Amino acid sequence: MEHGGDLTLAIERFGGTQDGWLDLSTGINPHSYPIPKDISSNAWSSLPAKVAEERLISAARQVYHVPEKLGLVAAPGTQLLLSLLPLILPEGPVALTSPTYTSHKTAWTREGRAPVELSSIYALPADAKVVLLVNPNNPDGQLVDVKSLLEIAQTLTARGGYLVIDEAFADVVPGASLLPHITDENVLVLRSFGKFFGLAGLRLGFLAAPNTVTKRVSDLLESWCLSGPALEIGTKALRDESWQDQMTRQLIEEMADLTVLLSERELSVFGGTPLYALAGLRNAKGLHEALARRHIWTRIFDYAPTWIRFGLPGSPENFERLSEALADAKKEL
Amino acid sequence: MEHGGDLTLAIERFGGTQDGWLDLSTGINPHSYPIPKDISSNAWSSLPAKVAEERLISAARQVYHVPEKLGLVAAPGTQLLLSLLPLILPEGPVALTSPTYTSHKTAWTREGRAPVELSSIYALPADAKVVLLVNPNNPDGQLVDVKSLLEIAQTLTARGGYLVIDEAFADVVPGASLLPHITDENVLVLRSFGKFFGLAGLRLGFLAAPNTVTKRVSDLLESWCLSGPALEIGTKALRDESWQDQMTRQLIEEMADLTVLLSERELSVFGGTPLYALAGLRNAKGLHEALARRHIWTRIFDYAPTWIRFGLPGSPENFERLSEALADAKKEL
Numbered sequence: 148m149e150h151g152g153d154l155t156l157a158i159e160r161f162g163g164t165q166d167g168w169l170d171l172s173t174g175i176n177p178h179s180y181p182i183p184k185d186i187s188s189n190a191w192s193s194l195p196a197k198v199a200e201e202r203l204i205s206a207a208r209q210v211y212h213v214p215e216k217l218g219l220v221a222a223p224g225t226q227l228l229l230s231l232l233p234l235i236l237p238e239g240p241v242a243l244t245s246p247t248y249t250s251h252k253t254a255w256t257r258e259g260r261a262p263v264e265l266s267s268i269y270a271l272p273a274d275a276k277v278v279l280l281v282n283p284n285n286p287d288g289q290l291v292d293v294k295s296l297l298e299i300a301q302t303l304t305a306r307g308g309y310l311v312i313d314e315a316f317a318d319v320v321p322g323a324s325l326l327p328h329i330t331d332e333n334v335l336v337l338r339s340f341g342k343f344f345g346l347a348g349l350r351l352g353f354l355a356a357p358n359t360v361t362k363r364v365s366d367l368l369e370s371w372c373l374s375g376p377a378l379e380i381g382t383k384a385l386r387d388e389s390w391q392d393q394m395t396r397q398l399i400e401e402m403a404d405l406t407v408l409l410s411e412r413e414l415s416v417f418g419g420t421p422l423y424a425l426a427g428l429r430n431a432k433g434l435h436e437a438l439a440r441r442h443i444w445t446r447i448f449d450y451a452p453t454w455i456r457f458g459l460p461g462s463p464e465n466f467e468r469l470s471e472a473l474a475d476a477k478k479e480l
Numbered sequence: 481m482e483h484g485g486d487l488t489l490a491i492e493r494f495g496g497t498q499d500g501w502l503d504l505s506t507g508i509n510p511h512s513y514p515i516p517k518d519i520s521s522n523a524w525s526s527l528p529a530k531v532a533e534e535r536l537i538s539a540a541r542q543v544y545h546v547p548e549k550l551g552l553v554a555a556p557g558t559q560l561l562l563s564l565l566p567l568i569l570p571e572g573p574v575a576l577t578s579p580t581y582t583s584h585k586t587a588w589t590r591e592g593r594a595p596v597e598l599s600s601i602y603a604l605p606a607d608a609k610v611v612l613l614v615n616p617n618n619p620d621g622q623l624v625d626v627k628s629l630l631e632i633a634q635t636l637t638a639r640g641g642y643l644v645i646d647e648a649f650a651d652v653v654p655g656a657s658l659l660p661h662i663t664d665e666n667v668l669v670l671r672s673f674g675k676f677f678g679l680a681g682l683r684l685g686f687l688a689a690p691n692t693v694t695k696r697v698s699d700l701l702e703s704w705c706l707s708g709p710a711l712e713i714g715t716k717a718l719r720d721e722s723w724q725d726q727m728t729r730q731l732i733e734e735m736a737d738l739t740v741l742l743s744e745r746e747l748s749v750f751g752g753t754p755l756y757a758l759a760g761l762r763n764a765k766g767l768h769e770a771l772a773r774r775h776i777w778t779r780i781f782d783y784a785p786t787w788i789r790f791g792l793p794g795s796p797e798n799f800e801r802l803s804e805a806l807a808d809a810k811k812e813l
Binding site for chain 1: 486487488498503506508512515521522523524525526527528529530531556557559560562563564567583587590674678679680681682683699700701702704705706707708709710
């Protein structure tokens with residue numbers, strides 16, 4: 148499974164060093180939430196206290212608007228959470244809107260429950276017991292509205308089924324999250340901490356779901372799955388709503404600038420979120436490699452040879468570098 | 481499930497603040513491996529690179545003497561690893577030497593595979609498919625020798641079964657580990673990073689096992705389960721063999737001092753490892769509470785009303801404090 152965000156392969160093929168590359172292959176916010184200088188030595192040395200986990204959960208509950216009725220569980224990344232779901236959710240046919248982030252399909256297929264791939268969530272198979280959706284979608288940013296999602300959730304709940312929504316990028320798309328609207332529906336929502344807060348290395352993610360599901364996940368994860376620093380930094384960042392508000396605005400502005408830059412280089416952006424732009428051109432692989440020769444790493448997709456995804460460059464210098472590299476690279480295509 | 485290492489309960493019942501308490505309720509080394517001042521900002525912000533995980537695994541392989549034939553997988557703590565085992569190991573009766581660290585029993589019971597409890601590993605049930613053992617044992621420090629373990633492993637392997645050894649405290653008992661001696665036996669070995677290195681908050685643990693088992697665990701954990709700082713600090717600490725050698729000697733000396741101190745207070749130590757001492761007295765709960773009123777937290781055991789466990793105090797001041805508190809507390813019994 149190929150993912151963005153690991154430069155090892157890029158360096159092997161195209162040379163250079165970690166520091167010399169501009170990594171635009173992920174949708175991780177380049178402006179990380181500042182790591183506190185004063186992480187307590189206890190956070191490293193002691194077993195995390197239950198109360199520290201409770202504080203984190205309570206902060207997350209508030210920021211993500213998780214209804215009281217739902218359970219909420221934290222884990223070292225949503226990647227782990229999504230891989231446990233096939234062991235936990237009831238038997239029966241699984242469907243997944245596609246194309247999307249590949250890990251969902253991988254996890255379910257591995258457990259012998261290969262999902263049917265749907266081109267649209269509205270084409271809901273009559274027998275589906277579990278339906279998976281990334282919303283907004285990665286990489287194309289497609290967004291299914293809250294009202295439609297609720298209806299789908301109700302249909303599935305009526306047949307004892309579940310709707311699983313991966314809201315990894317919902318932080319930067321205000322109004323996208325289904326969480327505040329869930330009442331009695333069987334909905335599971337995955338939330339990623341690392342992408343919006345720019346701290347993917349911290350490993351922190353959440354699952355909001357009916358209590359029976361979160362209880363089962365908590366049991367499997369046992370206590371102490373989260374590092375002391377993740378608890379401490381995560382709680383602080385989730386409580387810092389002024390940073391979140393300011394950052395949401397900033398990312399929207401930077402994405403507007405990136406969209407202009409790409410279109411000036413004759414790349415039309417046809418999808419994305421404020422954390423990544425999906426552009427199309429005849430030979431995406433050619434451009435990807437030409438940029439890689441300039442040590443700029445982008446993301447392309449096996450299943451769509453005309454797609455190329457760009458994360459935010461993060462600084463005026465990096466914008467400039469991308470702009471020049473694109474002008475240069477296009478001459479080679 | 482009650483564990484040591486969480487002062488929340490102690491503070492609720494006996495007052496005081498985190499900093500005011502002396503926590504002797506765990507077997508975690510009080511002399512933590514020093515946290516590097518220069519954790520790279522990448523470690524926090526980026527998805528951990530595959531190569532960083534490979535470096536960690538390679539360092540662990542060397543320190544723990546994992547035979548090449550065995551797989552080795554890292555996780556955010558052995559707690560998570562042990563809770564996944566009941567989902568992974570073949571069906572059939574499970575046996576566990578008892579009393580021991582309670583999480584094993586809890587994890588297997590939760591999955592409907594409640595273990596038979598053995599008073600000794602030598603009383604191996606003829607039908608057992610999975611046998612679990614903590615070696616050296618917690619809390620009594622009982623050690624089963626390598627030769628016996630190999631024979632038991634061979635017996636189990638011959639019937640398609642598995643021997644699971646939790647070597648959480650093997651670092652401080654040279655020669656205790658079965659790892660260097662495993663060839664074709666179906667043995668799983670859990671290794672804890674946080675206890676010996678005094679970094680329980682980092683969340684890091686390992687499982688060495690036949691490749692089919694570690695592959696299954698890796699798949700379930702997906703990539704990226706470990707935080708960037710855990711990868712960086714873990715690798716550095718595991719490579720630092722001079723720190724490890726010096727620390728092993730130091731802990732043995734400190735435990736000798738603690739044993740003398742306890743016996744001077746008429747507490748006879750009848751088990752343990754260099755990271756914890758198990759002492760016996762008629763009214764362990766009374767002493768536990770009398771010490772708690774002096775804000776010293778020890779560990780007692782539901783199943784053994786005469787047992788009390790002490791971790792290392794960690795400094796001359798803390799030794800002195802424990803010594804005086806014991807003298808005082810005994811007057812109240």
